[in-house]
Each structure stands twice: as structure tokens, then as C-alpha cells.
Amino acid sequence: MVRVRIEDVAAEAGVSMKTVSRVLNEEPNVSERTRERVREVVERLQYRPHPSARVLAGRKSYLVAMLYDNPSSNYLMEVEQGVLDACQAQHYNLMLAPLVYDAKDIVSKVESLVLQSRLDGVVLTPPITDDAALLARLDELDIPWSSVSPTERNRRIGVIVDEPSAVAEMIGHLASLGHRRIAHIKGHPAHGASHWRLAGYREGMQRAGLALDEALIADGEFSYDSGFAATNGLLDLPDPPTAIFAANDDMAAGAIGAVCERGLSVPRDISICGFDDTPIARHIYPSLTTVRQPTREMGRLAGVELLKAIRDRGQGGMVVVPYTLQLRRSTGPRKA
């Protein structure tokens, strides 16, 4: 089994190398008949261009990187799979770039990464999506970038879900179960998602006509432990909440842990809900009511939009994907 080269295809199709190259790269100036013939030969010979030769000769690297901070979160790994889906479909390579989000030298780190590896573009994930200096530098270098769930929603290219509406709807669900004292455990302050989820909480409370008690808004940082601690604080309040909306599933899991630890029961004594629909949501007891974001699909779309922009600056945009409320067993009617 010896490798088929572009020359072989050209000979077989009775055209020049360059014509084959044009067909492969969907460049203009090839007649439809020739195009067809070349495609047929490519298919028959199972020809695949040699990636390194392509990169070396051309000005594109066919390489994009995904920049991320927390390498072991479930969420990120789902996104990664999605980005990978998009890249593989278009024969791009994906480079994983774990970054310690230390604002000090992040710009220069990314800069050398981009230059050294000749990246064609980058996918940004929270909270790196919100580093203004980095975004500015990428623009200067003319490197297309695409963001997953950036805080600034009108930022050119990327994917978002309408988080405030999702949360407001979730609060509405709790209200419809009779809850009036609904608490919120906030996410990590550096993540834009925390901001939008809090906004959705406020809006949901208002829409449901419920009083906003600042004592019911607790600090968290997206981790299990922070959800656990925040819940203990809430339960110690003189007039504790009957429902808690945690800004993500990990914190909701922590909340359930804290409630169970006190010998209370979810949802009988208190309802808990989260956000993300990570695998854990189905695997804890009781199963978690949460907002489902199509995480993998979001990664894929972020990749697709980025590749559009790479092919043609000016293409690619901000895609809004739908969320869904996953009503499971951790929420129920307010205790009589």
C-alpha cells in the first residue's frame, strides 16, 4: 500500500497537478466537467492530500487551538468534543492549549503560541473569552477567534444560549411549585455566566412577583465545595429558603450534599436545581432539575463559525442555541 500523490491523480485524470489542487480547495477557474472528472478519480484512488505538504507549501496551517483554563471540568471536555467534531469534518487539526488564567502574561503566552504554531484561528472558552487585552491583540494579529459563551454577547463570532431567559424560566418553575423564598448561589465572579445567571434570577423573581431578599443570594465559585458551604450558610438563616437555584450542577450537587448531611430530604424539605445538565445531574440522588445547554453542539458550532471566518474574513457570526429545562426529581412542591 503506497501513498497516492497529487501527481498520480493528475495523471489519471489527464490534467495538471494545479488543476487537481484547485478542485480540492474549491478554487474557481475549473470547468464543471473537469471538476467532476477529478473528483471521480480522487474518490476512486482514495486520495487524501498530505497535511504537512499542504501546510508547508501554503499559507494556511489547518490548525486551530482551543484555549481553556480548567482542564478537568466535564463541561470543557464536552465542548472540546464538539470543537473536535467541527474540525474533523473540515479536515482541520485541533490543538489543545491549557492555559493558567493569570491575566499577567496571558497575552504574550497566546501570542507566542499563535505565532509559533501558525494557528489559523482560536476557540476561546470562559473566562478567557472576556480578556479584552487578549481579544485586542488577536485582532491586531488578524487571527480569527470564536467564543463559547462570552459575557459580551455582541462580540462578533461565537455561540451563546440565552441564559437569563433560561434562569428566569427556571425560577418561574419553582414559583409555580409554590416556592416564595428562592435562594441563588452565584457562580465564580470571573465568569460572565455568573453575571447572566444572576440577572436571570433577578428577572425571574420579579416576573413571578416575588420579593428579592439579598440575604438569599450567596457567593459561590462553581465548585462542589463552594455549593456545599453556601448552602450551609443559607440553611442557617433565621428564615431559610425553600428552594435553591445554584448557578451550575456541581454546586447544586454540593447543595444536595449539605441538605442530606443535615438529615433533611430533597425535594421534600427543600428543592434544588442547577445549570448545565452535566452527566452528574442524572447520576446523583435525587436526579437534578437543571437547564440543559447543548454543550457539545455549542463547541461544534463555535468551531464551524470559526472555520467560516478563517475561510473568509467577514463570515461567521454569533449563534444562539436553544436551552431546555430538564425537570427531574430534585424539585417539588413547597412543604406545606
Added chain:
Amino acid sequence: MVRVRIEDVAAEAGVSMKTVSRVLNEEPNVSERTRERVREVVERLQYRPHPSARVLAGRKSYLVAMLYDNPSSNYLMEVEQGVLDACQAQHYNLMLAPLVYDAKDIVSKVESLVLQSRLDGVVLTPPITDDAALLARLDELDIPWSSVSPTERNRRIGVIVDEPSAVAEMIGHLASLGHRRIAHIKGHPAHGASHWRLAGYREGMQRAGLALDEALIADGEFSYDSGFAATNGLLDLPDPPTAIFAANDDMAAGAIGAVCERGLSVPRDISICGFDDTPIARHIYPSLTTVRQPTREMGRLAGVELLKAIRDRGQGGMVVVPYTLQLRRSTGPRKA
């Protein structure tokens, strides 16, 4: 910022391109003085070889693939990170190759992958580790391969933990808590791990001097749902177990769900333990007693051993890494 090429280094050091190349690739036939001088210039100019040029000109691809079946398991993503650690450290690229494990055409699929992408080697994960036909073909093609937790432990290159001992120790722990009727939920039959964990269960029971009741050995397939179903079966037994060892954490989570569903309590009414120490183990209530495998480290070592073999056939071997018992809250004394 223009790219430094090997020519620039050569000129600066007053030698030929080829000499620089020799130093870079640690080839012989360069005097120590020259070597030093070249290294100094490389450092000063911050020179990095262009990966594509290297691949195109040479016979190595600097590319290894990780073959896997189930793309969304926590376990696999940890392993992947580890393999990535090893690759990045040695400037190799990692290609992710999700494969539908359908024994029929897996050999030819892998074959074309290896040939088309010119892989220098592959990392295999369960259950692909155990496909004899595939292993034979890789050997024929002279492609080095490294396995993570293969069933056959004397298979040349890879990483394992001593699973039978780990499980036997866990059973010993349960026995020391007074449990005598200890059940086991088996893993997926196609995975070698299932075999070893069952063996460890039998051995542990024997060592503890406990009777082996085949009715207490239930089928599972590593999923939450299969653990849930198996547990329901066990609890319906005329003389149900007081402790359950599930072959992985997901099934243990399912077991806890099934127990809670019946209004029973873990560990008061029944003890549950798992295997793997995935993130879920700390995030469910009660937190899960389990066997910790250093998953990411295992991926890294599989990568390291593979790269040794790539550099020099005959190098690389089977590494045994230590396990640890993570005693948490899901196991306790047998109910009086």
C-alpha cells in the same frame, strides 16, 4: 516577528544546515564543541523547527493516535489528558481517534488510519486493547502500540494497576466492617477490567473466609442504569446483601440511587463501593468509597512508554502503578 529558520541558525553558528539538524535530532558525528555552539545559538534565536517541514522531509510523522470507543466517559477523558501530557512534553502530536468498536472492520479502519496519517504509534484503551487481530496487524505493520489496562498483562508495552489486589483489599475492608453477604455488580463483559475485578472479588471473599453465593453476583455493563437495575435485583433477593461492590463508580452511583429510591439509607442500611474514583465519587451523597486509579498518570505513562518504543524498538515496557483505597462515607458497619 519573522520566523527563524534552520539556515539562520546555521549561518549564525558558522556551520551547515545539516550540522544544526544533527544537533537538533541528537544524531552522532558532531563534535562536542560544535554541538555546544549550535545549542547556544538555537537558544539565543529561540529557534523551533517547523513541524510540517520536518514531517515532510523525514520519515517520522511525530504523530500518535489514541484509539478509543466510548467518547464521553470521564475515565477516558482523564486518560486522554495524560497521554496529551506525555506527547506535549516530547513535542509529539496527539490525534484523537474515536472508533465504533465493531470488531468486524476495526482492523481495516485502523489500518487505513495508520497508513493515511502515517502514525508513528498508537495508544489503545479498553476494550480495544484486547482485539487480537488488531494487535497482530499493528505488529505486522511495525507500528508500536501501548495499552492502558489491557486484559493480558504480559503484553509488551502499557500501563496497569493490580486490580485484583485492589478489589480483594476493598472486600477485606467491607468484611472488617462486619459484612458477610457482600454482592458484586460486574462490569461490561467485553472489558478485561470486568474479569480482573470479578477475580479480585472472589479472592477477597475467600481471604476473608466468606461464603461465595453466586446469587450475589449480578450482571452490569459499567453504566449508571445497569447499576441501578442490578441493585434492584439484589435487593429483591430473599436474603439480600448488606454491602455491594460495584465494578465502577457509575454503577455504584446507580446502586445508591436504587437504594435511596426504596427509602433506605446508605451506609446505614447497606454499604456501597465502587472503582475508579471519578469526579462523581466526591460529588454524590453519600460520597463514595472507591478504589483510586491514577487515571491521568496512567495515560501519561502509556504515552511515555510508547514514545520510548517509537524512538527505539525494544524499549518501553509494562508499568504497574499503585492504587489506593479511598474510604469515604458510603461504607459503614453492618446494620446490627
Added chain:
DNA sequence: ATGAAAGCGCTAACAG
């Protein structure tokens, strides 16, 4: 121990 020349397989720039 070192170097010169000839590609690797493709695309860019320029001709027709």
C-alpha cells in the same frame, strides 16, 4: 566530523 545537493508533496505566482 562536516557539508552540498536533492527531494518530501503540495500551493503560489505567473504564464498562456
Added chain:
DNA sequence: CTGTTAGCGCTTTCAT
């Protein structure tokens, strides 16, 4: 619309 020529930056081969 199509083809020719000259590299991309490195490693290989073969001299010296």
C-alpha cells in the same frame, strides 16, 4: 479556464 515553475523548511543521501 489551464498549465509551468519555483519554492515552503526540513531530512536524506552521498560526498568530502
